Amino acid sequence: MRYAVLGTGEVGRTLGGELVRLGHSVVLGSRTKDNPAALEWARQAGARASTGTFAEAAAASEVIVNAVAGRASLKALQAAGAAHLDGKVVLDVSNPLAFEDGEARLSPVESDSVGEQIQRAFPRARVVKSLNTVNCQVMVDPARVPGGHQVFVCGDDEDAKGRVTELLGEFGWPADRVIDLGGIRAARSVEMWLPLWLDLMRRFGHADFNLELRRAR
Amino acid sequence: MRYAVLGTGEVGRTLGGELVRLGHSVVLGSRTKDNPAALEWARQAGARASTGTFAEAAAASEVIVNAVAGRASLKALQAAGAAHLDGKVVLDVSNPLAFEDGEARLSPVESDSVGEQIQRAFPRARVVKSLNTVNCQVMVDPARVPGGHQVFVCGDDEDAKGRVTELLGEFGWPADRVIDLGGIRAARSVEMWLPLWLDLMRRFGHADFNLELRRAR
Numbered sequence: 001m002r003y004a005v006l007g008t009g010e011v012g013r014t015l016g017g018e019l020v021r022l023g024h025s026v027v028l029g030s031r032t033k034d035n036p037a038a039l040e041w042a043r044q045a046g047a048r049a050s051t052g053t054f055a056e057a058a059a060a061s062e063v064i065v066n067a068v069a070g071r072a073s074l075k076a077l078q079a080a081g082a083a084h085l086d087g088k089v090v091l092d093v094s095n096p097l098a099f100e101d102g103e104a105r106l107s108p109v110e111s112d113s114v115g116e117q118i119q120r121a122f123p124r125a126r127v128v129k130s131l132n133t134v135n136c137q138v139m140v141d142p143a144r145v146p147g148g149h150q151v152f153v154c155g156d157d158e159d160a161k162g163r164v165t166e167l168l169g170e171f172g173w174p175a176d177r178v179i180d181l182g183g184i185r186a187a188r189s190v191e192m193w194l195p196l197w198l199d200l201m202r203r204f205g206h207a208d209f210n211l212e213l214r215r216a217r
Numbered sequence: 218m219r220y221a222v223l224g225t226g227e228v229g230r231t232l233g234g235e236l237v238r239l240g241h242s243v244v245l246g247s248r249t250k251d252n253p254a255a256l257e258w259a260r261q262a263g264a265r266a267s268t269g270t271f272a273e274a275a276a277a278s279e280v281i282v283n284a285v286a287g288r289a290s291l292k293a294l295q296a297a298g299a300a301h302l303d304g305k306v307v308l309d310v311s312n313p314l315a316f317e318d319g320e321a322r323l324s325p326v327e328s329d330s331v332g333e334q335i336q337r338a339f340p341r342a343r344v345v346k347s348l349n350t351v352n353c354q355v356m357v358d359p360a361r362v363p364g365g366h367q368v369f370v371c372g373d374d375e376d377a378k379g380r381v382t383e384l385l386g387e388f389g390w391p392a393d394r395v396i397d398l399g400g401i402r403a404a405r406s407v408e409m410w411l412p413l414w415l416d417l418m419r420r421f422g423h424a425d426f427n428l429e430l431r432r433a434r
Binding site: 105106107109110111144145146147148149179180181182186188189190192193195196198199200202203204206208209210211212213214215216217 | 322323324326327328361362363364365366396397398399403405406407409410412413415416417419420421423425426427428429430431432433434
């Protein structure tokens with residue numbers, strides 16, 4: 001499969017690297033063509049890895065992964081271009097986190113979410129929110145954490161959720177550990193997990209953790 | 218121990234009933250003296266159960282449990298009276314949930330929380346946020362749900378958190394399944410868990426579930 005991964009931060013480089021390792025071709029997209037982090041990533045990742053602008057990456061790909069920071073996501077996807085997202089699966093793994101006066105803050109929050117913003121701005125894209133509830137190392141290697149811990153998917157397009165669930169399977173998440181929360185509106189709920197995740201990371205001293213839902217039936 | 222449980226909804230009656238069963242005396246507090254739900258609860262709960270206004274309940278008790286709806290909590294505690302909270306442990310189990318146009322909405326959220334509001338309004342009370350992340354049946358009977366699932370405590374007073382942790386032990390939560398998130402500010406994080414909890418309840422079709430944090434180390 002041909003993937004665009006938008007965003008050259010640790011999340012984008014980690015997801016892109018694992019997709020290449022799995023045999024996919026990946027264009028790591030950034031604002032400018034000469035992004036040093038992207039070039040270095042492609043050099044190390046091998047033959048199926050390349051770089052380009054957001055628009056070049058999206059145009060070349062069947063599936064778009066949004067790994068840009070949540071608050072910059074809309075701008076990055078606008079640069080990618082609505083025509084290049086048309087009918088495609090857009091996997092949004094972002095969180096709308098920013099540090100203000102040294103405090104972690106979330107925006108949008110509660111009445112909206114990045115996932116919903118993207119779906120509204122690009123109604124012909126098939127947006128699926130997933131993976132934002134775990135650190136990027138855990139995203140691509142769930143076995144780092146013991147137990148039957150889970151990830152969530154939500155989105156308005158059932159087929160797109162199915163394709164993301166298959167990709168999660170390639171990353172090591174069995175289908176029975178992928179919890180479908182329904183439509184894209186649930187992006188609010190999974191994005192609002194972040195403050196508790198941050199408190200737990202501080203408490204544990206690392207990010208190699210995740211939640212496992214335990215249920216009576 | 219002498220407990221005041223403020224709030225005559227299912228959460229208050231369930232917590233109050235379990236406290237009586239454990240051998241404590243409980244005054245179930247409500248806005249008015251003649252609350253029918255409170256009177257019926259006391260009739261069934263037995264000799265150590267009684268009812269009163271918020272102020273009567275708080276005045277008679279060593280520990281105050283806030284089981285009033287989150288958005289009504291400050292008003293209820295103001296009716297209880299600052300003098301009756303002075304130096305006492307106030308265990309806040311509330312969530313700032315309300316249904317607006319059929320939608321579950323949270324307020325305050327992200328920049329504030331009910332736990333922090335209470336601590337600010339009553340600086341001499343020793344506020345501990347806990348138990349709001351699970352259904353009231355699970356609060357008092359964690360064995361309803363399999364596995365090593367956990368609850369959180371947060372608050373600015375270490376001794377108060379220790380006393381709440383002991384109470385959680387009486388309810389069936391071993392100390393190693395009580396995660397201390399630090400000061401009362403973390404009330405934001407645990408209150409923001411609610412939207413995901415609601416989505417999961419819809420998905421599972423019941424409330425007998427909880428999260429277990431799994432960690433690599």
